[in-house]
Amino acid sequence: MGRPADSNGTNDETLTVRDNRTGKTYTIPIKDNAVSATAFKAISAPLRPGERAENETPKGLRVSDRGFLNTAVIQSEITYIDGEAGVLRYRGYPIEQLALRSTHLETAYLLIYGTLPAERQLRRFESEVIIFFRSFRYDAHPMAILTSAFSYLGSYYGEANPSLQGQKLFTQGDRTSLANMDRQIFRIIGKATSLAAMAYRVRQGREVCHPAGGALVYRTPTTCFASRFLYQMDHLGQENYKPSPVLEKALDILFLLHADHELNASCTTVLQTGSSLVDPYSAVAAGCASLYASYDPCLLTGQPGGANEAVIRMLITIGSPENVPAFLEAVKRRERVLSGFGHRVYKTSDPRSFIIRKTADDVFKETGKDELLETAMALHDAAIKDEYFVQRRLAPNVDFCGLIYRAMGFPLDFFPVLFAVPRVVGWLAHWRQACESMWPHGHSPTYNCARFTLGQGRRDYVPVGERLVVEGLKAEPLPVAHSGMSKRTVLAEFTGKSKL
Known part of the structure; x- marks a missing residue:
């Protein structure tokens, strides 16, 4: 002190x-x-x-630290990032080595439990992970469905709710507390693909349930996380159905790369929510809601799920390689926004972008080149040579993996879901670490942000008839354009209608 x-x-x-x-x-x-x-x-x-x-x-x-640009809110042993040098490590392991030699589930074990699992541990973890919702509209955004589904799932597991079982449910540090925590981790990781696959099938207007009834999602013949996901989304009863091994490997690598990225907006949301000792399903749902955004508004690191979608929409708007120079000039004039370049943390190239480039080449050999690829490469080559962007250190980031998702046939509005499914692992790793930090006393360091008040000091109430009219763009509601029934009601005459 x-x-x-x-x-x-x-x-x-x-x-x-x-x-x-x-x-x-x-x-x-x-x-x-x-x-x-x-x-x-x-x-x-x-x-x-x-x-x-x-x-x-x-x-x-x-x-005062607006945007948490230089504030460490927790001590963490999970992920290390050196933005100046372009370094990303999970529990000390370089991301390049993990992408080349590991799998998403093995890396999930590493992030959550701190070490790479032995063969027996890995098999058990995979087995546990392996071991409802018809009411959504067909045109609901898949990310909205996934967010709602995680929250809905929590209502099934009262054993995971500290409000029902006591606030020290996950913070005692004893064997029972740990076992209960791990049970929820297995469930959430395992059900992430099932819920996401169901969101996809609803989005496509397909049957969610097995034609013969019973299980909501078909049993899958593989333990590979990405393969199971592809199977759950696309299997329509074909005999001996097997997803493409190239697409399976590519998706597993992308899941591994997106599993964690320190305290980005969504992870901080999970920790903020979890610090109140809510059940982990609600905390994960809160993380999904944060990831749903198209921009990381103020927090520490990383890109939100909607950014991949934004890159593709930008490329579609550019149209063709010959339009790239004019687009970049418009960016310099701040008339357009350049997506897929720059990062809050990495001041050199994002280390994941090189792995994604190699993965993209493998996928395009299987699927054929995406029609936007030439535009993307022209944009990439022009931006990294332009002094305007070089001075601002705007190097490519991971958001160009949207080209891979697009080549694999995923709709744009499903991109945030593809980001959320693997990021669940990182959220749970940080949630578990936060619970461990409360041992052995079980005290919750609930996040309460300090504030300092600017503007008006104390003011006394003035009756409505005595108040001065304060006008201006931010000082009063703006007129709302009515349409349909509300517009007709505004124009109608009826008893009690306001004269304002």
Whole structure:
């Protein structure tokens, strides 16, 4: 904690801060190249004449970090990213080695439990993972279905709900607590493909249930995570149906690459939700809702699920390679948005982009080249040579994997689902780690973000007849354009109709 400095003592692992408002000096410990934000609460001063009471100056100094650009909210051993050097490691293993030699399920085990599994452990994990919803509209967005389905799934497992079983359900650290936690992890990872496949089949207007009744999704003859997913989506009763091994391998690699990426918006949402000790199904549903977005608004790292979709729509808008120069000039004038380049973390090329390029080549040999590929490559080649983009360090990122998804025949609105299915693994790894951090006391460090109030101070209520009219673009509701029944009702006459 921050404390007045000892003028006689020296400590290299400290930060000395002088508060010029009071003349006091404070020493703040440095641990693992980090200082505790709460240590600054000891640095307080009296309110100055005329200063706003809402600043709460006597209560200690606050730390402002809009967008969490330099704030570490947890200590994690899961994923390491060096954006300056273009490095991504899962539990210490370079992503390039895992993509070449591992599988998605094996990497899932690594992320959640900290080590690569022995053969016996891997077989058991695969077995556990292996071991409803007709009411959605046919035109519902698949990501909306997946989000709802995870939340809906939680209602079936009261054993996983701390609200029903006690708030220390997952935070005791004993064998029973661990076993219950792992059971939910197996279920969520295993059902992620089933729910996503059902969302796809609803989206395609296909039967969700087996024609003979019974199981909602056909039994699959393989333990490969990606192969099972393809089988569940596409098998319509054909005998001895086997997905393409090339597409199976490509999808498994993409799942592995997207399994985790530190505390991006969706992962932070899961941890924020989970810190209130809600059941993991609700926390995962919250992560899906965050991933559903087309932009990562303010948090730490990574790209949201809708970004892949945005790249394809951009390429469709460009149309052909000869239109690329004009498009890039429009980007420079800020008339258009360049998707698929740049990253909040990586200041050089995203290390996953090289793996995706090789994977794309393998897929295109099987499916034929996507008609947008030439446009994408022309855009890539022009952007990396243009000084405007080079100076801004806008290198290609992983969002061009949308070209692979498109070549594999997935509709655009299914791209976020293809992002969410593997990212469930990372969410659960961080959720499990957060639960472990509460052992052995079972206390929940519920995320409560500090704030500082700007603008109006205290104001007294004024009766409606005495208030001044405040007008302006942000100061009052804008007119709503009515159509259909609401428009006809506005134009109709009836008793009690407002005259405003």
